[in-house]
Amino acid sequence: MSGTAPTPRDPDFAARIRRSFARQPFMAHLGAELVSVAPGTVEIALPLRHVLTQQHGFGHAGATWAIADSAAGFAAQSLMPADRTVLTVELKINLLAPAEGRLLARGRVERAGRRLTVARSDVVATGDDGTETAIATALGTFMAVEGLAERET
Amino acid sequence: MSGTAPTPRDPDFAARIRRSFARQPFMAHLGAELVSVAPGTVEIALPLRHVLTQQHGFGHAGATWAIADSAAGFAAQSLMPADRTVLTVELKINLLAPAEGRLLARGRVERAGRRLTVARSDVVATGDDGTETAIATALGTFMAVEGLAERET
Amino acid sequence: MSGTAPTPRDPDFAARIRRSFARQPFMAHLGAELVSVAPGTVEIALPLRHVLTQQHGFGHAGATWAIADSAAGFAAQSLMPADRTVLTVELKINLLAPAEGRLLARGRVERAGRRLTVARSDVVATGDDGTETAIATALGTFMAVEGLAERET
Amino acid sequence: MSGTAPTPRDPDFAARIRRSFARQPFMAHLGAELVSVAPGTVEIALPLRHVLTQQHGFGHAGATWAIADSAAGFAAQSLMPADRTVLTVELKINLLAPAEGRLLARGRVERAGRRLTVARSDVVATGDDGTETAIATALGTFMAVEGLAERET
Numbered sequence: 001m002s003g004t005a006p007t008p009r010d011p012d013f014a015a016r017i018r019r020s021f022a023r024q025p026f027m028a029h030l031g032a033e034l035v036s037v038a039p040g041t042v043e044i045a046l047p048l049r050h051v052l053t054q055q056h057g058f059g060h061a062g063a064t065w066a067i068a069d070s071a072a073g074f075a076a077q078s079l080m081p082a083d084r085t086v087l088t089v090e091l092k093i094n095l096l097a098p099a100e101g102r103l104l105a106r107g108r109v110e111r112a113g114r115r116l117t118v119a120r121s122d123v124v125a126t127g128d129d130g131t132e133t134a135i136a137t138a139l140g141t142f143m144a145v146e147g148l149a150e151r152e153t
Numbered sequence: 154m155s156g157t158a159p160t161p162r163d164p165d166f167a168a169r170i171r172r173s174f175a176r177q178p179f180m181a182h183l184g185a186e187l188v189s190v191a192p193g194t195v196e197i198a199l200p201l202r203h204v205l206t207q208q209h210g211f212g213h214a215g216a217t218w219a220i221a222d223s224a225a226g227f228a229a230q231s232l233m234p235a236d237r238t239v240l241t242v243e244l245k246i247n248l249l250a251p252a253e254g255r256l257l258a259r260g261r262v263e264r265a266g267r268r269l270t271v272a273r274s275d276v277v278a279t280g281d282d283g284t285e286t287a288i289a290t291a292l293g294t295f296m297a298v299e300g301l302a303e304r305e306t
Numbered sequence: 307m308s309g310t311a312p313t314p315r316d317p318d319f320a321a322r323i324r325r326s327f328a329r330q331p332f333m334a335h336l337g338a339e340l341v342s343v344a345p346g347t348v349e350i351a352l353p354l355r356h357v358l359t360q361q362h363g364f365g366h367a368g369a370t371w372a373i374a375d376s377a378a379g380f381a382a383q384s385l386m387p388a389d390r391t392v393l394t395v396e397l398k399i400n401l402l403a404p405a406e407g408r409l410l411a412r413g414r415v416e417r418a419g420r421r422l423t424v425a426r427s428d429v430v431a432t433g434d435d436g437t438e439t440a441i442a443t444a445l446g447t448f449m450a451v452e453g454l455a456e457r458e459t
Numbered sequence: 460m461s462g463t464a465p466t467p468r469d470p471d472f473a474a475r476i477r478r479s480f481a482r483q484p485f486m487a488h489l490g491a492e493l494v495s496v497a498p499g500t501v502e503i504a505l506p507l508r509h510v511l512t513q514q515h516g517f518g519h520a521g522a523t524w525a526i527a528d529s530a531a532g533f534a535a536q537s538l539m540p541a542d543r544t545v546l547t548v549e550l551k552i553n554l555l556a557p558a559e560g561r562l563l564a565r566g567r568v569e570r571a572g573r574r575l576t577v578a579r580s581d582v583v584a585t586g587d588d589g590t591e592t593a594i595a596t597a598l599g600t601f602m603a604v605e606g607l608a609e610r611e612t
Contacts, residue, residue: 371521401549
């Protein structure tokens with residue numbers, strides 16, 4: 001996105017995304033929190049706890065992937081018209097370090113198209129002292145979909 | 154793996170993988186079940202329920218990714234020596250259809266190396282009548298790791 | 307594609323793909339040959355020679371990627387209407403062994419959609435004795451495009 | 460790489476990479492030029508010409524992928540000890556716009572490990588007026604290899 005903040009097509013995009021996030025039972029099941037929403041960028045936090053870990057005691061990559069996907073997908077949706085919702089076409093993740101502590105996924109649009117949007121997510125572990133450790137980086141393709149209703153929760 | 158079943162380096166591989174699976178609290182949090190373990194192939198099932206869904210009522214791709222990753226990773230581990238455990242280096246998934254019903258992830262080793270193994274996972278939705286619908290296909294890289302202890306649960 | 311050969315929407319698909327292949331100067335620059343075209347599957351061969359190698363004397367992965375991409379893309383195009391052409395949205399490749407000798411890329415459609423098609427390519431090195439060595443495996447997303455003219459060569 | 464330039468383990472890294480690049484006949488076959496080499500970042504340019512195009516007259520994605528792969532791989536090699544060479548484990552690319560004019564691939568290390576390095580490449584088309592158009596973005600895994608001799612050319 002060449003550093004410049006793009007103009008959202010839907011002035012109400014932030015409220016719409018907060019609504020969509022609240023309608024994802026899986027985010028609640030993980031314990032993920034929507035931290036920030038801006039045009040083309042969305043942040044989601046996930047405090048790791050025992051139920052989210054794998055056999056070595058680290059956070060399971062599936063939990064990391066889930067917030068990376070949602071952050072990138074909502075970043076893509078933030079630039080779409082109000083009547084569109086977003087579906088993940090494909091997403092690739094590289095895991096950089098074992099996941100521990102509090103995760104923060106930063107989704108960012110790389111290129112917004114009419115139908116397809118390319119977005120990335122960088123996931124870091126944030127320390128109480130403000131330090132950040134790179135945990136994962138993801139790159140994917142998201143599709144704008146019409147007439148796919150979101151269910152009420 | 155060119156159709157021929159490879160010879161596992163650890164005769165006890167199946168029990169070892171069932172142990173590792175049982176040590177993944179995240180798999181229990183999702184409600185995933187280890188269905189089958191064979192040399193180079195592992196199957197994991199996930200009955201979808203409300204807490205695993207996204208805003209459109211379908212299974213969240215994070216749940217699909219998690220069993221695809223575990224099935225492929227354990228398939229890789231099934232061909233590793235007894236003192237090795239497996240870590241996901243990277244995994245790419247293409248989502249083919251909305252996830253509904255009971256998911257089944259089939260992990261399969263494509264090429265087993267000494268340190269790196271390439272494996273894939275195909276995720277289908279299985280109907281009561283035995284029909285299968287392709288939900289996702291994933292391809293990734295897994296690393297054999299020494300001296301990484303699995304915690305007791 | 308679950309083993310069953312799909313029905314092409316364009317009965318003239320094979321001639322159309324051979325025409326498109328002939329209109330790719332890059333395939334000629336590599337020395338690639340279109341080996342076979344069937345509904346949902348396309349094979350492209352590439353005899354490696356010095357100009358295609360990297361610093362270790364093996365085929366450069368860029369040459370392997372190029373035929374993997376074209377084989378998968380044309381496999382996708384083989385199931386599209388006559389007025390559509392195909393563009394690669396994204397493609398991920400895992401390199402399995404150093405490329406030597408004669409490469410053969412087998413493109414295969416995994417799921418054909420109206421706009422997006424998911425296809426894979428497996429690249430092998432074929433020996434004179436009929437043996438095959440797995441060189442690479444690729445998975446990607448391809449888009450059907452209207453009104454994009456192919457230039458005459 | 461958090462913005463700070465890492466310290467190369469081999470003080471002679473730049474000369475070593477220029478040597479390796481010169482030993483890649485495929486880069487010469489494409490007409491690619493090594494533009495810059497710094498710790499953790501490498502730039503490769505490719506002026507597009509007819510032999511590099513596909514059926515629509517744009518640069519073939521295989522040419523774009525090849526310089527993206529080499530730029531990221533050499534960026535990874537720039538931080539490796541003098542006795543190591545680099546192999547691509549896997550690389551995923553998203554194509555953002557049709558390739559025309561002069562391409563520039565910027566490879567950058569995301570995380571340098573002892574054996575595995577994660578690096579990305581962003582490919583832009585550079586105009587005579589200094590403008591840049593995003594053409595592709597790639598993310599991949601590279602392996603440090605010992606005792607793999609580079610051939611003399």
